């Protein structure tokens with residue numbers, strides 16, 4: 001017996017009658033073919049629900065979530081998601097989203113020793129080093145330091161993303177995707193924009209315009 005599982009199944013019945021059926025045309029359209037507009041790379045944390053926080057319907061985002069929203073060079077999982085999302089689904093925007101009160105971020109700060117978690121969080125070492133420098137200069141409290149580390153981690157993971165061959169080669173040709181860095185505040189539900197990818201066309205908006213057309217043409 002599991003009350004929680006019963007609750008989930010009841011929730012599904014309500015979803016079918018209250019959301020799916022009233023929007024039948026929409027759900028049949030996405031049933032025929034998904035056309036997500038965004039690739040979301042976020043934390044696995046149960047409080048950070050990308051579709052809910054952005055008021056989006058299913059079908060909007062192609063999603064990858066892991067502990068502390070990390071982008072690893074040697075992670076075949078994320079590479080496959082990127083390739084499918086960017087090359088096949090032709091997604092033009094990637095959002096890397098961190099969040100406050102992240103257990104993974106606290107573990108990076110505290111230095112956990114559990115095998116797999118420790119190995120995984122090593123990929124954020126650069127963010128910890130940057131944060132340590134900032135914390136020393138500004139004499140930050142633990143809370144302030146965790147806030148800086150959360151932001152530095154998003155920036156570092158975006159750097160990793162830009163360095164992956166797939167993305168690097170696309171950007172070298174002046175192609176999309178745009179890359180955005182967000183912070184979700186679990187205390188307020190609000191999103192802060194840390195890295196504004198709308199300006200990503202930073203190497204020139206005009207260039208962004210010319211490169212949008214070829215990307216769309218194939219649809």
Ligand SMILES: [Zn+2]
Pocket residue numbers: 043044045067068069099101102103104105
């Ligand atoms: Zn987290």
